[in-house]
Amino acid sequence: MDVIADIFLAAGAFGAGIYCYILGRRLNKFNDLEKGVGGAVAVLSAQVDDLTKTLAAAQSTASVSAETLTQLTVRAEAMSQRLELQMASLHDIPPQESTVAAAETSKVQQTTAEPMFIRHRA
The missing domain is CATH 1.20.5 (Single alpha-helices involved in coiled-coils or other helix-helix interfaces)
Structure with a gap:
């Protein structure tokens, strides 16, 4: 009975060792600086x-x-x-008479029927 328990114990230890080896390789690939998550x-x-x-x-x-x-x-x-x-x-400044007179003159000039510019043909 003790021999069978020792065999199961050795098999479990061997399986755990293989599991740890595979897990270590996966973690190394996972932390790789060029391809993995570490990169x-x-x-x-x-x-x-x-x-x-x-x-x-x-x-x-x-x-x-x-x-x-x-x-x-x-x-x-x-x-x-x-x-x-x-x-x-x-x-506050009152309007000057010359300004008022100039405004009235420009209004009179605008109302005349004569054209302001004449074109002469040569």
Whole structure:
């Protein structure tokens, strides 16, 4: 009886050894840096590093652009206020007579029937 138990024990140990050998070979292929998942992980890691650098560069560029836009907006608002003030001050000035006379003269010239330009044939 002990002999039969020893044979089963040896067969189980031998089967476990073969199983571990096959599993070890599969894991080596799985972790291969060129063809397996290890290679895919290495490639993805490199791509993540590249994307991180690109993102940092884009953020710095965006912050510089935001600063520039803020400065330009402040300048535009100041200029808009100055233009509004100038327009308001123009409303206070009475119209000059020469301007009114020139406007009336141009209206009279437009209503005449004579053509403004004449073509002469040679």
